[in-house]
Amino acid sequence: MINQTLRDMLQSHGLKATFQRLTILEYLMTHETHPTAEMIHDNLPSISLATIYNTLDKLVDVGIVIVIDTLKDDKRHYDYYGEPHYHIINSNTSEIIDADNFDVTQLFEAARQASGLNITGFHIEVYGVGPNQAK
Amino acid sequence: MINQTLRDMLQSHGLKATFQRLTILEYLMTHETHPTAEMIHDNLPSISLATIYNTLDKLVDVGIVIVIDTLKDDKRHYDYYGEPHYHIINSNTSEIIDADNFDVTQLFEAARQASGLNITGFHIEVYGVGPNQAK
DNA sequence: CCCTCTTTTAGAATTATTCTAATTTAGTTA
DNA sequence: TAACTAAATTAGAATAATTCTAAAAGAGGG
Numbered sequence: 001m002i003n004q005t006l007r008d009m010l011q012s013h014g015l016k017a018t019f020q021r022l023t024i025l026e027y028l029m030t031h032e033t034h035p036t037a038e039m040i041h042d043n044l045p046s047i048s049l050a051t052i053y054n055t056l057d058k059l060v061d062v063g064i065v066i067v068i069d070t071l072k073d074d075k076r077h078y079d080y081y082g083e084p085h086y087h088i089i090n091s092n093t094s095e096i097i098d099a100d101n102f103d104v105t106q107l108f109e110a111a112r113q114a115s116g117l118n119i120t121g122f123h124i125e126v127y128g129v130g131p132n133q134a135k
Numbered sequence: 136m137i138n139q140t141l142r143d144m145l146q147s148h149g150l151k152a153t154f155q156r157l158t159i160l161e162y163l164m165t166h167e168t169h170p171t172a173e174m175i176h177d178n179l180p181s182i183s184l185a186t187i188y189n190t191l192d193k194l195v196d197v198g199i200v201i202v203i204d205t206l207k208d209d210k211r212h213y214d215y216y217g218e219p220h221y222h223i224i225n226s227n228t229s230e231i232i233d234a235d236n237f238d239v240t241q242l243f244e245a246a247r248q249a250s251g252l253n254i255t256g257f258h259i260e261v262y263g264v265g266p267n268q269a270k
Numbered sequence: 271c272c273c274t275c276t277t278t279t280a281g282a283a284t285t286a287t288t289c290t291a292a293t294t295t296a297g298t299t300a
Numbered sequence: 301t302a303a304c305t306a307a308a309t310t311a312g313a314a315t316a317a318t319t320c321t322a323a324a325a326g327a328g329g330g
Contacts, residue, residue, distance in 0.1 A: 016296055018308065037287085048310050053287065055308095069204050070258065074318080075286070086242075088250040099249035107221075107237050107261060114234035115223040117263025123205065124259050126242060128252025151327055153277065172318085183279050188318065190277095209287080210317070 013062035020047045024055045025064070028080040034068060034096045036075045063121070068096065070125060086124035092133045148197035155182050159190045160199070163215040169203060169231050171210040198256070203231065205260060221259035227268045 006025055007017040015021060023044055033039070037056060041049045056078050059065035068077040068087060071094050079087075085100040108119045141160055142152040150156060158179055168174070172187045179187070191213050194200035203212040203222060206229050214222075220235040243254045 016307065018296070051309055067205065070202065088246050088252065090252060091255065097250050099246065101249055102242050102245040107259070110237040111223050111234065111261040111263065114236055115232050115263060117223065117225060117265060119261055119263045120226065121262045122260065124242070125257065126246040126254055127256045128246065128250060128254045130252060151276065155278070186278055
């Protein structure tokens with residue numbers, strides 16, 4: 001299941017296709033659990049925790065993975081970022097929903113106008129509560 | 136300079152108006168530096184670091200302040216949130232620009248549709264690089 | 271002016287993450 | 301295919317931002 005596509009994904013970003021990286025990337029692609037480094041380590045115990053941190057850093061650097069570090073557990077959560085999307089977080093349960101039904105074009109243009117920067121990416125979190133949940 | 140308005144801001148959110156809270160809140164309102172707890176402590180050394188953390192937690196809980204914890208320094212930065220706004224971050228310098236020229240109505244509606252939650256807030260970060268800066 | 275609950279505080283404790291330095295490996299070149 | 305080299309992996313130690321503890325002080329209601 002560690003196939004050529006994954007190799008290409010890594011190598012096209014200038015990353016060597018090591019067994020550990022392929023395994024971690026595959027894990028992220030096949031799990032929508034927004035895991036922490038420790039959660040990944042629990043599931044892939046043969047890979048050292050240091051390597052899991054190193055690998056996640058690299059994957060974040062090249063944009064394959066993004067970080068969610070606003071949850072109440074004070075741990076970094078990681079999310080495979082195959083397609084641009086945003087996050088909806090239930091403030092009561094910390095459940096994270098991936099969603100992509102929003103066009104960021106206007107946001108990018110507004111940001112460009114406000115800053116003069118060349119816009120390269122975004123991270124959007126929207127918070128909500130369930131029907132019967134207080135804020 | 137610690138006035139009734141600040142007292143009201145705290146009390147209307149159910150927070151006692153202590154000297155420390157008034158001082159920290161005033162500091163945040165008059166500085167656009169997105170400081171860390173330690174930076175605030177350096178500027179208000181008579182307030183213990185524990186109280187600065189406690190106070191920031193409370194201010195975040197009630198929505199007066201928001202957290203930016205995506206910077207490379209791995210420290211939490213705090214931002215007075217008087218008016219809803221979003222953040223533009225220069226990926227090369229970590230400079231943070233506050234901006235409010237974007238209407239979140241469509242985003243909220245998209246999020247409501249995708250999740251079924253009652254949307255209560257948002258946090259948007261847009262990343263960019265300067266004209267002569269590489270990604 | 272009390273009274274009670276909340277807040278503040280110094281310092282200790284925690285723990286997620288980073289660092290270190292020795293070993294192994296991927297990918298290239300001969 | 302073998303050899304080479306820069307990069308990656310690893311176990312364990314180290315770091316440091318944040319949280320916790322328990323005692324003292326303060327806010328605000330009655």
